[in-house]
Amino acid sequence: MxxxxxxxxxxxxxxxxxxxxxxxxxxxxxxxxxxxxxxxxxxxxxxxxxxxxxxxxxxxxxxxxxxxRRKILEDHQAAIAAQIDELQKAHSLLTHKIANYRKIEQRIRIGGPQTAEPEVDCTLASAS
Amino acid sequence: MxxxxxxxxxxxxxxxxxxxxxxxxxxxxxxxxxxxxxxxxxxxxxxxxxxxxxxxxxxxxxxxxxxxRRKILEDHQAAIAAQIDELQKAHSLLTHKIANYRKIEQRIRIGGPQTAEPEVDCTLASAS
DNA sequence: CCTTGACTTTGAGCGCGCTCGAAGATGTAC
DNA sequence: GTACATCTTCGAGCGCGCTCAAAGTCAAGG
Incomplete structure (x- = not known):
């Protein structure tokens, strides 16, 4: 501050x-x-x-x-809970996507098939 | 959107x-x-x-x-983890403060001692 | 035909939360 | 005594992420 x-x-x-x-x-x-x-x-x-x-x-x-005052705090606490929820969703989405990148890098290193699998991975569409 | x-x-x-x-x-x-x-x-x-x-x-x-790209995502994931942490701290702080407000309201309802106890409550200073 | 309404483009404007800069008074160190 | 840093006040400016307004095009319905 x-x-x-x-x-x-x-x-x-x-x-x-x-x-x-x-x-x-x-x-x-x-x-x-x-x-x-x-x-x-x-x-x-x-x-x-x-x-x-x-x-x-x-x-x-x-x-x-x-x-x-209590109402204000309660409202904000609810907002916080919602934020945590979104953050956790995003966090797990990122975990999936990061894993996917590791796979891609692996393929590149071993000179594997250059045509990427058409990304069927995460529940949430992962749009590279 | x-x-x-x-x-x-x-x-x-x-x-x-x-x-x-x-x-x-x-x-x-x-x-x-x-x-x-x-x-x-x-x-x-x-x-x-x-x-x-x-x-x-x-x-x-x-x-x-x-x-x-992976680095970007990893960085953001770390940022998310940090955010979650802060949010959780705030969430629990609010739980304490809200409980405190309930006490105050209780005192008011029962016409209890109008001099509030000098707030020794939460670990994090609770500054009303 | 004419209205209505959803789209198009462009550039400007806005709300939020700071963030900074200028000019001046005061304090601390050599 | 004289730097130099650190505080003061004030208003203006800024970066971000939208958000909107104006003017135009097109498609369907009455």
Missing amino acids: TAHTLRYYERVGLIQPVGRARNGHRRYSLADEAWLHFLHCMRATSMPIRAMQRYAELRELGDSTSLE | TAHTLRYYERVGLIQPVGRARNGHRRYSLADEAWLHFLHCMRATSMPIRAMQRYAELRELGDSTSLE
């Missing part, structure tokens, strides 16, 4: 104006760091800035906003 | 100029569809367009490019 990014997050209200040293330089407290870590974690899993802004806003308003 | 996106992919060379009906309208073959499915799958897992362009380019050049 760069300094620029931190400034940006402050500008857009993801973090409250942070404490300053006597010279005006920012001093991030442990609480700030924890919050930033959380933000980082959400961003790393593609939570939109807008959602994070909403969440941050509610957080300022205290416990009475628990329900909506 | 919208028509706009298909045009875009054609423009940037992700798909070869596709066959046309007599009237000039595009006709996507099954091979085209398979390839598009693959592209979609890679995009859905955040492969950059640039990488896909490179891959598509090599694909046009035939089997001799197998090694580099």
Whole structure:
């Protein structure tokens, strides 16, 4: 996380104006760091800035906003589950395709039949 | 995948100029569809367009490019594994936080102690 | 014939999330 | 004392991946 990014997050209200040293330089407290870590974690899993802004806003308003905040997190958790699913599918598709490339390379090395088998391999069409 | 996106992919060379009906309208073959499915799958897992362009380019050049293509796929597979990891971490963090919100809501419902316990919960700092 | 609607082309525009650059104040090291 | 780095503010710019608008062509239906 760069300094620029931190400034940006402050500008857009993801973090409250942070404490300053006597010279005006920012001093991030442990609480700030924890919050930033959380933000980082959400961003790393593609939570939109807008959602994070909403969440941050509610957080300022205290416990009475628990329900909506929980909803936001639950929605994002569902999004994460969906992402994991897609990633796993892609991962296994790639495993198949990579194996196929190894076969091709093998054929090339041993000067085997240059007409490739017409790719009947993976369940998901593998379009070279 | 919208028509706009298909045009875009054609423009940037992700798909070869596709066959046309007599009237000039595009006709996507099954091979085209398979390839598009693959592209979609890679995009859905955040492969950059640039990488896909490179891959598509090599694909046009035939089997001799197998090694580099395989490398691209292996790299992306590694990226996917890393993503899954982050997503899982975030998922479990959210499980903790959501549970915490349920507790808060419980306290509110029963009119319990309004001073929240100072959040000692998750391993990852949970910064409300 | 005329409308409607789906396609075609081209280039421009947009939303997101940073990312950077300039100009200035302050701190640390020699 | 004088470099030099490091922070500050501000607004502008950028890369990515679409997304859209405008203007034109063609095919079928009423």
